[in-house]
Amino acid sequence: MPYEPPTHTVERSIRATTGARTVAGVDEVGRGAWAGPVTVCAAITGLRRPPEGLTDSKLLTPRRRAELEPVLRSWVTACALGDASPQEIDDLGMTAALRLAAVRALEGLPVRPDAVILDGKHDYLGAPWKVRTVIKGDQSCIAVAAASVIAKVHRDRMMAELGAASEDCGGFAFDANAGYPSPVHRAALEERGPTVHHRLSWSYLDALPRWQHLKKVRISAEAAALESGGQLGFEF
Numbered sequence: 001m002p003y004e005p006p007t008h009t010v011e012r013s014i015r016a017t018t019g020a021r022t023v024a025g026v027d028e029v030g031r032g033a034w035a036g037p038v039t040v041c042a043a044i045t046g047l048r049r050p051p052e053g054l055t056d057s058k059l060l061t062p063r064r065r066a067e068l069e070p071v072l073r074s075w076v077t078a079c080a081l082g083d084a085s086p087q088e089i090d091d092l093g094m095t096a097a098l099r100l101a102a103v104r105a106l107e108g109l110p111v112r113p114d115a116v117i118l119d120g121k122h123d124y125l126g127a128p129w130k131v132r133t134v135i136k137g138d139q140s141c142i143a144v145a146a147a148s149v150i151a152k153v154h155r156d157r158m159m160a161e162l163g164a165a166s167e168d169c170g171g172f173a174f175d176a177n178a179g180y181p182s183p184v185h186r187a188a189l190e191e192r193g194p195t196v197h198h199r200l201s202w203s204y205l206d207a208l209p210r211w212q213h214l215k216k217v218r219i220s221a222e223a224a225a226l227e228s229g230g231q232l233g234f235e236f
Contacts, residue, residue, distance in 0.1 A: 003055055006145040008047050010117055010134055018130070020114035025143025026102055027119040029057070029151045031094060034189075035172070035179035035198045036159050037083040038097055041151035042105040044077040044113060045143045051075055054145050056138035057152035069153040072146050079147070080108030081154055090201040090216045098124045119144050168195045 011023045022044060030038040051071045053064065060068065073079065082104025084097035092100065102125050106113065115130045119137040134141055138148040156178045163174030171192065173184040179197070181204070193211045194200060200216040 003059060003139065006050070006055060006140050006142045008142055010132065010137070010141050011047065011143060014115050014117070014132055018115060020130070022111055022113045023115045023117060023143065024106065024109065024113035025117045025119075025137070025141055025145070025147045026105065026125070027138050027144050027148040027151055028098055028101065029148070029155045030179070031098070032181075033179035033199075034181060034185065034202055034204050035086065035174070035195070036155065036162070037085050038089060038094070038101055039151050039155040039158075040082045040098065040101040040105045041079060041147040041154070042082075042102070042109055042113070042116075043072075043079040043143050043147040043150060044109065044111070045075075045146055046077050048075075050142045050146065054142065054149070056136070056145055057148040059139070060149065062156070065149055065153050065156075068149055072150055076146055076150075078109050078111065079150055080105045081151065082106075082108060086197060086199045089199050095122075095124050099126065117141050117144050119148065162197060166195075166197075169197065 014020050014023055024042045024044050026040060026042045028038060028040045030036055051068065053068065054072070057065055082101040084101040088100060089097040106116070106129065115132065116125060117137055118125055118131050118133050120133060121135050123131045123133050125131050134144065137144040139145065159178040160175040163169045163172060171188040173182065173188070176182070177185050189204065189211070190208055194205070194214060200214055205212055205215040
């Protein structure tokens with residue numbers, strides 16, 4: 001399907017209305033997975049013309065993503081990645097874990113951005129970061145699209161390496177599903193149960209009577225409040 005290429009429109013608007021000089025695009029991958037971390041990439045691109053074919057990572061084939069990722073890494077002004085582990089997701093809840101991963105990514109940049117374009121509807125980042133949320137920002141904003149591709153390729157590669165290196169992960173086909181739900185993944189869970197790389201607070205365990213005793217219940221009141229609150233900061 002044809003699609004409109006991303007632009008710098010949002011970044012130009014932020015620069016014009018706020019005086020921001022450095023704007024980072026932020027996107028995540030792994031939110032809906034059963035296993036593995038949630039990964040966030042923060043990318044600073046400036047206002048230069050992007051590499052040909054850049055768009056939301058979900059619109060690209062795995063082969064095209066793999067080809068584009070090293071090009072993007074050499075093209076961006078700066079980028080950094082942050083992860084939140086399955087254990088942190090279980091302890092904190094997804095909203096707080098996303099914030100943790102995003103802060104790790106942003107603090108990994110060589111310069112602190114004046115503003116952040118965050119893909120999606122909800123601001124899981126919050127103060128003191130100045131955040132502009134953009135629905136489908138990974139399709140419409142160049143910096144967010146770059147972040148989406150880099151994050152996706154990084155996490156997919158990490159999960160494939162995990163599946164190949166760990167005996168505990170044999171049979172889960174992490175190289176194919178990256179820890180997301182799939183028939184092979186479900187069958188392996190039913191037979192072998194979750195590994196240390198699985199999220200034990202996830203509802204998939206409700207359908208696995210043999211392993212339900214392993215399910216973790218989040219006990220942090222602060223994390224529960226963050227999880228239900230949605231918006232953590234302000235928009236501008």
